[in-house]
Amino acid sequence: MKTLALPALLAGALSLFTPLPSQAGPTFIADVEITSFDGTEIDANLFIPETPAPADGYPTVLFTNSWVLDKNQYLAQAKALAENGYLVLSYSTRGFGASGGTVDVSGPNTIADARVLIDWLEAHYPVGKLGLAGISYGAGTSLVVAAQDPRVDAVAALSGWSDIVEGLYPNDTVNLVWGTLLTLTAFNLDPAVDTLWSNLRSGNDIDSVYNFAAPRSALSYVDQLNANGTAVLMSNNFADYLFKPNSMTQLYSLLDGPKKLMLNPGTHAVGEILGGNEGHIWATSFRWFDHYLKGEANGIDSEPRVDMTVRISNRREQFADFPVTDKTARYYLHPRLSYFNNASMETGTYSGWGWNNEFHGGADTKAGTGIPLLSDVLEGFGIPIYTNMTGINGYYAIEYNSPLHWSTFRIRGTPTLEMWIVPSKPEVQLQVHLYDTDAFGWGRLITHAPFTLRNATVGRAQKIALELFTTSYDVPAGHVVTLAIDTQGSIYQKPADTHYDITVPYRRDRQSVLTIPHL
Known part of the structure; x- marks a missing residue:
C-alpha cells in the first residue's frame, strides 16, 4: 500500500477543514474542465470577483497543486484573493486529482498544460497582469512556466526547487527517504520517472538523470526569467531536506528583476501549508501580487529583499540582499x-x-x-x-x-x-x-x-x-x-x-x- 508523505497528509487535512466558499462574495465554479493541447482533460476550479473588471483586466493568479494534491488545495487562499478583486484559477496538474495523463515531473506536457490554461483564461475573461503560485511541485512548475511564458508577470514559489538534482542527489548522495516518498505517492507516474529513480539508486546512467532534470529546473532558465522581467518571490525552509534553500539562494543571486527571498525554520511545505511563521509567508505572497499585479504602492518593492527567521527562537530578521553578510x-x-x-x-x-x-x-x-x-x-x-x-x-x-x-x-x-x-x-x-x-x-x-x-x-x-x-x-x-x-x-x-x-x-x-x- 502506498504511503502519503507527511506534508501531503497535512495539506490534505487542511483542505478537509477549509470551508467551501460561500456564494455571497465571488462566484465560485467548482468544476472546470479544460482540454489541453493533446486532448488531455485538466480539472480546475475558478473564482470570479463580484466587482467588474478594471479597464486593463482582472489581476489574475493561477495556482498549481503540490505533489499528490489537487485543485482544491488553495481554496482559502483563492477565495481571499478573489475577494480582493483577483480572478483565480486553481488546477490539478496532469496525473493528479481528476486530471488525465501521467505525472512527468514538470516536464514538457505539464508546462504546455499551464500555457493552455492561460490561453483559456484569456479567451473567456478579461485577464490583466498574471501571477503564478504554488507549494512544492506547484512552485517548481510555476518557475519553469514563468520562464517559458512572458505573459507571467509575477511568481510566488513556496518550498520549491530550482535544481531537481540538488533535491534528489545532493553532493552525489541519493536522497532515499524523500525520493522514495515521491515515487510511491504518485499513482499515475510516467514510467520513465520510475526508471530514472532506479538508475539513480543503482548508480547507472547518471547522465540521464541530469538530462532529465535540466529542463525541469529553473536554474536552466535564468536568462529567460531575466529577459521577461518576472517578479520572483521564493520561500524555503532550513530543515527542508528535499528542496534545500541552497539552490534557491543561487537562483535568487542570479536574478536581475524584482525578487524576494524568505528563509524559514521547519521542513518541506509545512510552514506554507499550516500558515507557519505567523502567517508571514502567505501575507507576503499576497502583498507581492498586490504590488506587481494590481499596482498597489504597498512598499514591498522598497523593503529589504531577504527575510530570514532564526532557527529555534523563530525571530524574524530582514536583510538587504543575499548573502546577508560578508563576515x-x-x-x-x-x-x-x-x-x-x-x-x-x-x-x-x-x-x-x-x-x-x-x-x-x-x-x-x-x-x-x-x-x-x-x-x-x-x-x-x-x-x-x-x-x-x-x-x-x-x-x-x-x-x-x-x-x-x-x-x-x-x-x-x-x-x-x-x-x-x-x-x-x-x-x-x-x-x-x-x-x-x-x-x-x-x-x-x-x-x-x-x-x-x-x-x-x-x-x-x-x-x-x-x-x-x-x-x-x-x-x-x-x-x-x-x-x-x-x-x-x-x-x-x-x-x-x-x-x-x-x-x-x-x-x-x-x-x-x-x-x-x-x-
Missing part, C-alpha cells in the same frame, strides 16, 4: 590524539608534524538529523534536534570542537567545508553535521550535508569541498561549535559496501578548513 569565521582542523578524544578547530592553521586520524564506515552514530520528517516538522515549532555529543562513537566518527564563544555567535548563511581525506574504497560517504554544543555535552543541530565520493583513487589524499545547507542560528555565549562527521545518515542511501576507512591527513600544505558566515 566569516575560518576554523582549521587539528588532529585528535585517539579515538577517545575530540579533535579541535582552531583559528590558526595546522603547523605541526604530519599526523593522521582515522574513522570507519559500517555503523551509524548519534550524529544525525533526528527522526526523518518528524524532527524536521518539530523544529519549525522551536523544538530542536538534540544529540549527546559525548556518546558519539569515535571509531565511526570524528568530532572537531571550536574555541569557546564568549558572546553569541550569529550564524547566517551557508557554511562550507574543504577537507583532505584518504579513502580506502572507491566509494565512501561522509555525513557532515554542525552542532551547537553546551558545557554538558548536549548538541543542537545547526545544519548538515551529505557527501559521497565515487570512483575515488584508493589510498590517495584528495580534497573534497561541499556546502552545508543554508541556515540561520544563534550559538549562545559559553557554547562551542562542533563539526561531527560520520558515514551514515537516516535519510540517505548508503554505499553498497560500508566497510571502509577514511583517513584525515594533517599537513602544513594540506589545510582542512570550515568556513562559517556570521553577523
